[in-house]
Amino acid sequence: MTYNILISDPLSEDGIYPLRQAEGFNIVIETNLTPEELGERIGEFDALLVRSQTQVTREIIEKGTNLKIIGRAGVGVDNIDLPAATERGIIVVNAPDGNTNSAAEHTVAMLMSLARNIPQAFHALKNQKWDRKSFIGVELKNKTLGVVGLGRIGAEVAARAKGQRMNVIAYDPFLTPEKAEKLGVQFGTIDDVIRAADFITVHTPLLKETRHLINKEAFEKMKDGVQIVNCARGGIIDEDALYNAIVEGKVAGAALDVFEEEPFLDHKLLTLPQVIATPHLGASTVEAQEIVAVDVSHDVVSFLQGGVVKNPVNLPSVPKDVMAKIEPYFNLIEKLGAFLSDLAEGVAEELNIYYSGELANMTVGPLTRNAVKGLLKSKLGESVNDVNAKFLADRIGIVVNEHKTTKSKGFTSLITVEVKTATETRKVSGTLLNGLGARIVRVDDFVVDVVPEGYLLFIRHKDQPGAIGRVGTLLATEGINIAGMQVGRSEVGGDAIMMLSIDKHVEETGVEQLKGLADIYDATPIDL
Ligand SMILES: NC(=O)C1=CN([C@@H]2O[C@H](COP(=O)(O)OP(=O)(O)OC[C@H]3O[C@@H](n4cnc5c(N)ncnc54)[C@H](O)[C@@H]3O)[C@@H](O)[C@H]2O)C=CC1
Numbered sequence: 414m415t416y417n418i419l420i421s422d423p424l425s426e427d428g429i430y431p432l433r434q435a436e437g438f439n440i441v442i443e444t445n446l447t448p449e450e451l452g453e454r455i456g457e458f459d460a461l462l463v464r465s466q467t468q469v470t471r472e473i474i475e476k477g478t479n480l481k482i483i484g485r486a487g488v489g490v491d492n493i494d495l496p497a498a499t500e501r502g503i504i505v506v507n508a509p510d511g512n513t514n515s516a517a518e519h520t521v522a523m524l525m526s527l528a529r530n531i532p533q534a535f536h537a538l539k540n541q542k543w544d545r546k547s548f549i550g551v552e553l554k555n556k557t558l559g560v561v562g563l564g565r566i567g568a569e570v571a572a573r574a575k576g577q578r579m580n581v582i583a584y585d586p587f588l589t590p591e592k593a594e595k596l597g598v599q600f601g602t603i604d605d606v607i608r609a610a611d612f613i614t615v616h617t618p619l620l621k622e623t624r625h626l627i628n629k630e631a632f633e634k635m636k637d638g639v640q641i642v643n644c645a646r647g648g649i650i651d652e653d654a655l656y657n658a659i660v661e662g663k664v665a666g667a668a669l670d671v672f673e674e675e676p677f678l679d680h681k682l683l684t685l686p687q688v689i690a691t692p693h694l695g696a697s698t699v700e701a702q703e704i705v706a707v708d709v710s711h712d713v714v715s716f717l718q719g720g721v722v723k724n725p726v727n728l729p730s731v732p733k734d735v736m737a738k739i740e741p742y743f744n745l746i747e748k749l750g751a752f753l754s755d756l757a758e759g760v761a762e763e764l765n766i767y768y769s770g771e772l773a774n775m776t777v778g779p780l781t782r783n784a785v786k787g788l789l790k791s792k793l794g795e796s797v798n799d800v801n802a803k804f805l806a807d808r809i810g811i812v813v814n815e816h817k818t819t820k821s822k823g824f825t826s827l828i829t830v831e832v833k834t835a836t837e838t839r840k841v842s843g844t845l846l847n848g849l850g851a852r853i854v855r856v857d858d859f860v861v862d863v864v865p866e867g868y869l870l871f872i873r874h875k876d877q878p879g880a881i882g883r884v885g886t887l888l889a890t891e892g893i894n895i896a897g898m899q900v901g902r903s904e905v906g907g908d909a910i911m912m913l914s915i916d917k918h919v920e921e922t923g924v925e926q927l928k929g930l931a932d933i934y935d936a937t938p939i940d941l
């Protein structure tokens with residue numbers, strides 16, 4: 414098997430060694446593709462690796478008919494249409510830790526350059542002007558830095574600002590007064606921060622909620638002479654509002670690494686002498702580029718080779734130790750979902766998953782996704798995967814509920830999956846038996862012991878002499894060998910079930926004949 418990997422933005426050559434070393438990976442590096450060219454070529458590739466420049470739009474994703482994974486060698490994924498990727502079952506991974514330090518250092522460099530007019534003074538000197546009067550700066554010491562977004566980078570910037578003896582006030586929806594105290598920063602609302610700060614730096618992702626977070630109204634609340642730093646994303650600050658606030662004298666200066674439209678060669682803001690800028694260089698260090706490329710390459714290799722990823726963006730990430738405990742159940746629960754898909758009549762409306770025993774104390778989201786995947790796969794085919802299973806269930810209108818109980822009826826862990834359709838409720842339970850592997854141990858209210866694999870036949874019948882024999886004879890005439898069989902009954906002469914493991918699929922005509930046999934109520938082939 415060969416995987417075709419397209420790298421469409423410049424990545425560190427040293428950093429992509431995990432891809433180069435992996436067997437069966439064909440790497441194509443094309444960093445100057447136009448969107449049209451990318452659209453024409455993307456269908457050839459299993460993986461796409463980008464930084465911030467390639468716009469991975471819905472159109473590109475839809476043309477990526479072989480795409481399985483998109484790797485972002487960096488943090489921000491605002492250049493990737495995540496809903497489109499999720500809908501098509503394409504996993505998106507990023508490298509969130511690798512460039513924190515570089516981005517924080519760049520922010521501090523911009524803050525200090527801004528305070529002391531270093532770029533402007535250098536520019537004057539280059540133009541043979543020895544000008545000391547025009548470039549009188551301000552000290553950072555004892556000034557207040559307002560940090561909007563106290564995540565990885567924001568917290569690093571705050572720590573460095575304290576080293577400059579600044580006071581730091583921060584706002585982040587996930588910040589608590591206790592956490593703020595621990596980090597040695599003052600806790601505030603966004604209003605507190607923008608009103609108190611002499612310098613404001615933003616470190617949020619670009620989201621619907623953060624677009625133009627710093628807008629005309631926000632500038633009006635700020636101190637006169639405030640200075641602004643943006644090394645996060647263009648668009649968090651409204652560029653028109655910033656321009657006006659500088660022209661009107663409200664804002665004394667701005668240091669910008671990122672812009673609403675990138676790349677550009679001329680920009681209205683750069684016509685202002687108070688604005689200094691870099692072309693999105695926050696993560697551009699040798700160190701950061703190597704780490705982010707290594708991280709994302711590892712995830713791409715691992716994913717395509719069937720392993721787990723460290724930094725999923727459109728799937729919740731699960732700690733390694735938890736994953737090790739739940740992963741053995743992935744196949745079992747997918748089979749339970751698939752079993753019900755064949756067993757239950759009608760369209761699923763509700764899926765209830767009951768986790769009992771040890772599993773009840775664990776993160777079970779990935780297991781639930783596998784149950785949904787199993788349920789949907791037999792109808793929708795291989796296009797269903799972990800990434801889009803929940804999305805597809807939502808779209809179809811299947812309500813998925815998880816239930817947990819530590820009581821497990823004698824099993825270490827027991828999983829029961831129940832499906833409700835318009836006409837019936839059916840359920841199946843499975844477990845992992847020590848040394849024996851996966852077993853289905855209950856179907857509806859009947860106890861069984863079946864390996865969830867291959868071709869099964871589930872029959873409901875009346876507990877009468879001869880019923881089992883008639884089924885065996887009919888299967889024999891159809892040339893179907895029985896490999897294993899379980900029977901169960903509610904009471905003598907009452908409702909009963911047969912669960913057969915057979916060597917091939919029973920065709921529709923065979924099913925009809927089975928249903929026509931005396932004492933047989935129903936027969937359902939289940940292919941796992
Ligand atoms: N200029 C550059 O080259 C680089 C830019 N970045 C940008 O910096 C951003 C932040 O990166 P990290 O610190 O690693 O991410 P992070 O996820 O650790 O931190 C982001 C923080 O923003 C907070 N946040 C979310 N919504 C908010 C809101 N409405 N108001 C205030 N805070 C809010 C979050 O709670 C989180 O704590 C990235 O999303 C990326 O866009 C990152 C690396 C390099």
Ligand SMILES: O=C(O)C(=O)COP(=O)(O)O
Nearest residue numbers: 464465466487488489696
């Ligand atoms: O990691 C991020 O979010 C960045 O903005 C870095 O962007 P880049 O990879 O340098 O294009």
